[in-house]
Each structure stands twice: as structure tokens, then as C-alpha cells.
Amino acid sequence: MAGNYECAGSQTDSDIKHVSMQIACRQPMFLHVFQGIFYGATSTKPFVVPVPVQDGVQGGPTLDHLDVNYWVKQYGLGVYTTACRQLCRTFDRVPHTPGALDRRYTVFFERPAPATPRNRLVRKMARLNGCTDVIKGSVLVMKDGHDGLIDMTHDDIVHTNFLINSLLYYSCLPKATTP
Numbered sequence: 001m002a003g004n005y006e007c008a009g010s011q012t013d014s015d016i017k018h019v020s021m022q023i024a025c026r027q028p029m030f031l032h033v034f035q036g037i038f039y040g041a042t043s044t045k046p047f048v049v050p051v052p053v054q055d056g057v058q059g060g061p062t063l064d065h066l067d068v069n070y071w072v073k074q075y076g077l078g079v080y081t082t083a084c085r086q087l088c089r090t091f092d093r094v095p096h097t098p099g100a101l102d103r104r105y106t107v108f109f110e111r112p113a114p115a116t117p118r119n120r121l122v123r124k125m126a127r128l129n130g131c132t133d134v135i136k137g138s139v140l141v142m143k144d145g146h147d148g149l150i151d152m153t154h155d156d157i158v159h160t161n162f163l164i165n166s167l168l169y170y171s172c173l174p175k176a177t178t179p
Helices: 011-023 118-131 156-169
Strands: 033-041 045-051 088-091 106-110 138-147 148-150
Touching: 011 045, 033 156, 045 138, 106 156, 118 156, 138 156
Parallel strands: none
Antiparallel strands: 033 045, 033 138, 088 106, 106 138, 138 148
């Protein structure tokens, strides 16, 4: 099993390169890897990142099969239990906005520890809206549809920014992600 379980998780721009390389070079290789959009806690911009599917998944992988812990730390050190649907929300529309999104977007949050920094990038977006809600730790966004998981691209960053801004503005965040 790959080993990003005992580190602090991904937070900075340089972590993106290191963790992406760790996923790509893992032996045995991951059978499925999907692209998501990552907002690191101290990153300067959102990044499209590889998100592997857990070993042993047969058939079409779902959100429950993603190994999101490479990007967002969802459980404490020394705990190796798979995190299924913890600290995440799925949206098929932007809150308080008419119309539906092109697919379902799932936002994965970190389980914040006392020393977890506020997400600098999301905090900057919130200030533009005049919001006081902030997110502690990193955020990962994945997209899926009726046919399963879908790779995200740089074009999806606009949609995810709009979704996160709306979540902040209308206070639709899980309580564990805010200070």
C-alpha cells in the first residue's frame, strides 16, 4: 500500500508535484487514476491533480473508492481505515442558483486538527464575497455522472470556484471545516 498516510497531507504548491510523482511512480501501479481539482491549504492557485482509486476495486469505481487521503487528510495519524464519504458534500446544482451543473461535483474537506491552517486560497475567494466563513485545510473537488467518475480539466476550475464561492456565501459548509 502506498505511503502518504503518515505525513501531514498536501498543502503547498510544491506538495502537488511531490504527491503527483508519488502516485505516478507507485509500485504496483494504480489501476485507475482520475483527475480532480485541488485547493491546497497554502497553495496560490487551484491545481488539476491525480486521484487514485483504492487497490482491489473491480468494475467501475465510484466516489467511495477514491483514495482522497493523498490530498485531504481525513483521519488521524496511525489510522489506516478507508475514509468513505467522510467530510464531503455532493452537489448537482449550485446552492441558491437556478439551473443544474453539468455533472455532480463532490467537495472533499480535511478533518481539521488544532494546527491546521486556514485555506489561504479559499479565504481570499471568501473575502471577495464579503464572507467570514473559511475552510481549514485543503479541499479536493471531484466530478461524477450517471456513468461514473469523470476526469476534471482546467476548464472545470471556473465551475468549482463558483461552487465554492456559493458554499461560502450561503454557509453550506460542514461544521467541522470552519474554525
